[in-house]
Amino acid sequence: MEISEVRVRLIPNRNSADRLRAFCSVTLDGDFVIRDLKVIDGANGIFVAMPSRKLADRCPRCHAKNHLRAKFCNECGAKLNRERVRKDAEGRPKSTPTWPPDQQPMPRADREGRQDGLRAGA
Ligand SMILES: [Zn+2]
DSSP: OOEEEEEEEEOOOOSTTOOEEEEEEEEETTTEEEEEEEEEEETTEEEEEOOOOOOEEEOTTTOOEEETTOSBOTTTOOBOOGGGOEEOTTSOEEOOOOOOGGGOOOOHHHHHHHHHHHHTTO
């Protein structure tokens, strides 16, 4: 694998409390782009964080997207059911799997076996 391109967009440092230093994107083999990597000035030095996305679901009334912590819909103002959120062991919101039963992601062992086959030219 070859890193084809790295783009870094520096964030102007407004005050020392801002830990976000830059956003960057990395292109692998000229085809695969990873966007919105964050360069963060942490307590133990600078590190790169993978892209993150707020967990969201749809309002039952208007189908607008809302953050899982929202109590009311941002679009129509409907009260949202707090019990809709599944929680992980630490009580943080957990996304609900959206894969239909007949289209589940491939188990890791199967996926790796298939990759080995591709590498061997099978
Ligand atoms: Zn709504």
